[in-house]
Amino acid sequence: MADVLVPYEDLKLGCSNKLQIAGVPSDHADIVADVLVHADARGVTSHGVLRTEHYVKRVKKGGLNVNPNFSVKETGPVTAIFNGDDGLGHVVSKYAMEHAIKLAKRNGIGMVSVINSSHCGALSYFVKQAAEANLVGMAMTQTDKVVVPFGGAEPYFGTNPIAYGFPASKHKPVILDMATSNVAFGKVLHAREAGTTIPADWGVDSSGKPSTDPNEVVALLPFAGPKGYGLAMVVDILSGIMTGSAFGPHITPMYGAYNEMRKLGHFFCVINPAMFTDPQSFLANMDRMIDEIHETKPAEGFNRVLVPGEPEQLREEERIQNGVPVTESVYNYLMHG
Numbered sequence: 225m226a227d228v229l230v231p232y233e234d235l236k237l238g239c240s241n242k243l244q245i246a247g248v249p250s251d252h253a254d255i256v257a258d259v260l261v262h263a264d265a266r267g268v269t270s271h272g273v274l275r276t277e278h279y280v281k282r283v284k285k286g287g288l289n290v291n292p293n294f295s296v297k298e299t300g301p302v303t304a305i306f307n308g309d310d311g312l313g314h315v316v317s318k319y320a321m322e323h324a325i326k327l328a329k330r331n332g333i334g335m336v337s338v339i340n341s342s343h344c345g346a347l348s349y350f351v352k353q354a355a356e357a358n359l360v361g362m363a364m365t366q367t368d369k370v371v372v373p374f375g376g377a378e379p380y381f382g383t384n385p386i387a388y389g390f391p392a393s394k395h396k397p398v399i400l401d402m403a404t405s406n407v408a409f410g411k412v413l414h415a416r417e418a419g420t421t422i423p424a425d426w427g428v429d430s431s432g433k434p435s436t437d438p439n440e441v442v443a444l445l446p447f448a449g450p451k452g453y454g455l456a457m458v459v460d461i462l463s464g465i466m467t468g469s470a471f472g473p474h475i476t477p478m479y480g481a482y483n484e485m486r487k488l489g490h491f492f493c494v495i496n497p498a499m500f501t502d503p504q505s506f507l508a509n510m511d512r513m514i515d516e517i518h519e520t521k522p523a524e525g526f527n528r529v530l531v532p533g534e535p536e537q538l539r540e541e542e543r544i545q546n547g548v549p550v551t552e553s554v555y556n557y558l559m560h561g
Contacts, residue, residue, distance in 0.1 A: 227549035230559075235548050236261045238558035239273050246280040247290045252315045256345075259314040263346040264550065265543040266536035268401075270410020271346040274417065274554050278478070279312065279343075285482035288312060288342055296323055302333040305467075310485040313344030317363070317490055321350040324494040325357050332499035337467040338490035343367075343478055348401035348533065350492065351389030355397030358503065360495040361389040366464040366488060368475040371405045371444045374453040377432025379443040380472050383408050384459035393507035395514045399533035404456035405444040412438045417551050463491040 230238075236257040243253035256279065264272030282288045292311030298304045304323055308316035320336045327334030344350075347363040354361025367382025385408070387401035407426050415422045415438035424434040427441035435441055446452030464471035469489030476486045497506040520529040543549075550558075 226552055228552055228555040229547040229549050230555060231547050232261060232265060232544045235264070235273060235550065235558070239276050242276050242280060242558055242561075243283075246283045248283060248312065249290065252290070252312055255318055256312050256314045259318070259345040259349045261548065262349050262540070264548045265540040266346070266348065267539045268346050268348070268408075268536065269414045270408040273550060273558060274410065274414060275343070275345070276554075277557055282342075282482050287482045287484055287486065289485070292316075294319060296336075298327075301331045302327050302335055304334075304336045306336050306338045308338055308341035310340050310342065310487070313342040313365075313488060313490070314349075316341045317344040317350050317365075317492070318353070320490065321353045321361070321363070321492050321494070324361075324492045325354055325359060328354075328359050328494035328496045329357075332496045334492075334494040336492045337463075338492070339467050339469060339487070340485070341488045341490055342486045343488070344490060346401060347385050347387035348389070348399050348536070351387045351399060351401070352397060353389075354494045355389035355391040355399065358391045358497075358507065360391070360497060361387075362493040362495075363387045363490065364459045364463050365490040366460045366469065366471060366475060368477040368486075369473045370409050371446055371453075371456060372428060372432065373456075374446055374450040377428070381453075381456040381460055382475065383444065384456040384463075386455065386459055390510060391507060392510035392514060393504075394511050396534075396537050398510070398514065398531050399537070401533065401536075402447075404446060404452045404459060406447045406452070407444065409444055412441050412444070414551075417553065463489045467491065 239257035240253040244250055260273045289310040292309035295307045296304050306320040320338045324334035324336040350363045351361035364386040369379040371379055371381050373380045383403040383405040385403045390398040421436045422438050424436050427444045429435040429440040430442050460471050467489035476484050497503050514531050517529055517531050522528050
């Protein structure tokens with residue numbers, strides 16, 4: 225199925241309108257659309273507008289609160305708990321990160337745990353908030369079980385992504401956003417949507433064996449074996465157990481149980497470099513590091529060496545200018561459905 229190239233702002237508008245029709249207030253719908261199109265523009269289709277139909281279904285079934293009453297409880301000089309009241313996770317996370325930024329500006333560090341949230345989309349969006357304020361951002365979230373532990377044949381943890389954002393002066397922020405699985409499950413869903421095969425190291429079938437057919441995949445593999453598995457546990461401890469939320473296989477699944485609030489936990493941390501070093505020197509040295517990495521001799525088959533997140537950042541700039549590709553079925557749902 226061919227992709228359709230949609231102007232960046234038109235795609236945001238189509239996504240926001242679809243959410244508003246379902247009952248999401250316009251300001252929240254606009255934030256969700258901004259996060260989703262941000263992901264598509266960066267090439268992270270798994271967390272893009274493909275997800276809109278799912279959120280609409282969950283809203284209609286009662287598994288999301290479209291009029292949440294957010295609250296923040298500051299538990300110390302640099303810590304707070306943000307209660308998302310079962311609202312859309314994109315909105316919850318944006319506001320929680322804003323509070324972490326405020327704490328970091330005030331006292332050097334901001335750590336905000338989030339309770340009673342839902343799927344929040346691409347974490348790169350939220351660490352970018354911190355980086356654009358010349359602060360260092362970190363974000364992580366638990367997800368429902370879909371990844372087999374190293375040595376296991378059935379899932380226990382979710383994809384449990386983690387992201388970091390580092391500001392620079394003349395360069396764009398360095399953003400590392402990665403699942404602790406080899407890929408996000410949304411990439412498998414996208415392959416199903418597009419009718420393509422997948423690499424054998426993405427996921428396993430019902431017997432625990434690797435499969436290249438996205439329709440057979442029931443669970444994902446951790447990246448780098450025990451390393452990804454270990455990090456998945458770290459993420460679930462910080463965003464699940466430490467927030468008092470469910471963890472591992474006890475988390476309400478994203479697909480199915482659409483009438484249940486998911487009660488997800490997230491964890492955000494913001495660091496003010498000015499508390500440790502001269503802030504201008506920090507930004508200048510970030511630029512120097514990026515420049516030196518760019519000047520590194522490339523390996524065979526590569527034109528140049530890029531920093532983490534740079535391929536996505538370059539793709540985002542191009543797509544903001546020239547349009548964002550989406551599958552025909554998603555385009556029809558957003559624009560004509």
